[in-house]
Amino acid sequence: MNKQDFMAELEKQLKERNISDFAEILAEYEQHFIFKLADGYSEDEISARLGHPLDLAAQYTAADPKKTSRRTGIRMATALGLFFLDIVAVSAIIALLAWVIALGVSAIGFMLTGIFLLVDLNPAGFIPDMPQAGAIIIGIAFLALAILAVMATIYCWRFVLQANKAYWHWHGRCLALAGNRPVKPSIAAVPQFRPSTRRTMRRITSITLVVFAVSFLAGYIVLTLLSGAWEFWHVWDWFVS
Amino acid sequence: MNNQYKKGVVELCILSLLYRGDSYGYDVSEYLTRHIGISDGAVYPLLRKMKNDGLLTTYLSEKSGGPPRKYYALTKTGREIYLNEKKDWLSFARSIEMILEGDKNE
Numbered sequence: 001m002n003k004q005d006f007m008a009e010l011e012k013q014l015k016e017r018n019i020s021d022f023a024e025i026l027a028e029y030e031q032h033f034i035f036k037l038a039d040g041y042s043e044d045e046i047s048a049r050l051g052h053p054l055d056l057a058a059q060y061t062a063a064d065p066k067k068t069s070r071r072t073g074i075r076m077a078t079a080l081g082l083f084f085l086d087i088v089a090v091s092a093i094i095a096l097l098a099w100v101i102a103l104g105v106s107a108i109g110f111m112l113t114g115i116f117l118l119v120d121l122n123p124a125g126f127i128p129d130m131p132q133a134g135a136i137i138i139g140i141a142f143l144a145l146a147i148l149a150v151m152a153t154i155y156c157w158r159f160v161l162q163a164n165k166a167y168w169h170w171h172g173r174c175l176a177l178a179g180n181r182p183v184k185p186s187i188a189a190v191p192q193f194r195p196s197t198r199r200t201m202r203r204i205t206s207i208t209l210v211v212f213a214v215s216f217l218a219g220y221i222v223l224t225l226l227s228g229a230w231e232f233w234h235v236w237d238w239f240v241s
Numbered sequence: 242m243n244n245q246y247k248k249g250v251v252e253l254c255i256l257s258l259l260y261r262g263d264s265y266g267y268d269v270s271e272y273l274t275r276h277i278g279i280s281d282g283a284v285y286p287l288l289r290k291m292k293n294d295g296l297l298t299t300y301l302s303e304k305s306g307g308p309p310r311k312y313y314a315l316t317k318t319g320r321e322i323y324l325n326e327k328k329d330w331l332s333f334a335r336s337i338e339m340i341l342e343g344d345k346n347e
Contacts, residue, residue: 021289027311182294182322
């Protein structure tokens with residue numbers, strides 16, 4: 001088939017299929033012929049290698065007439081629903097942030113308590129009296145607790161950041177899906193650490209956990225022995241005002 | 242080569258070529274026709290479909306004093322989808338290779 005017949009037949013087939021951008025498609029095949037001719041192929045060869053215009057046109061689908069009112073309705077419903085969900089999500093993120101702040105402040109509190117116990121200080125007067133030997137061990141327990149709280153703060157902070165990012169990413173995906181646009185692949189909902197970071201955090205956490213458990217138990221035993229009673233806090237009037 | 246293997250992966254190859262740089266439709270078509278033996282006209286409908294799906298975008302460029310030529314380029318979404326699917330495909334292909342190579346031990 002020569003080029004003229006080929007292009008005419010292709011145009012006819014595309015129009016029959018109601019393909020609105022047939023001119024652009026034909027221009028592309030024009031370019032194809034031009035390049036191939038420059039490479040020395042004949043028009044018959046080129047059209048033979050392309051295939052029959054009927055088969056080629058069959059691979060083109062008419063542009064989506066999906067922009068009907070129903071599509072717009074779906075988009076609007078999605079956007080409206082997402083708006084209300086956003087309110088809930090933002091509230092949840094704020095609550096999570098508050099939790100992270102509380103964790104961080106606890107870490108500071110634990111650390112100060114531990115230090116005070118170790119050096120036998122009592123600035124705010126909230127640390128009950130106990131023999132220094134017991135105080136030192138319990139102090140170590142509190143320092144370990146402080147480190148655990150710091151680890152938890154770091155993890156929860158990264159969690160909040162990732163949860164926020166993941167939510168808005170999902171929000172975008174919903175809108176894209178409703179608007180019949182391409183949808184980006186989803187992202188992880190849990191914080192992504194580097195393997196080395198994760199290993200370090202895990203190691204610190206497990207060691208500190210053991211230190212805490214051991215020192216807390218040891219402290220309890222020491223205080224029991226020194227007070228002569230299982231409930232040493234009664235003996236020393238800790239919770240009596 | 243069985244046509245079924247080719248169909249799924251031609252779009253991925255198109256994304257890969259355009260990821261390296263914007264091209265004419267003809268250049269993409271020629272490269273793939275030569276390297277994976279698909280038919281001459283197979284790429285053009287795919288390019289149009291991928292453009293309608295928002296993975297690609299086109300622009301006209303007037304270079305070297307000739308008539309304006311149409312370039313294809315990846316969109317931001319196309320880029321993200323390509324990198325994701327590339328990872329999936331490569332790990333899939335490695336698994337298949339492992340399975341097929343494994344029959345040597347039988």
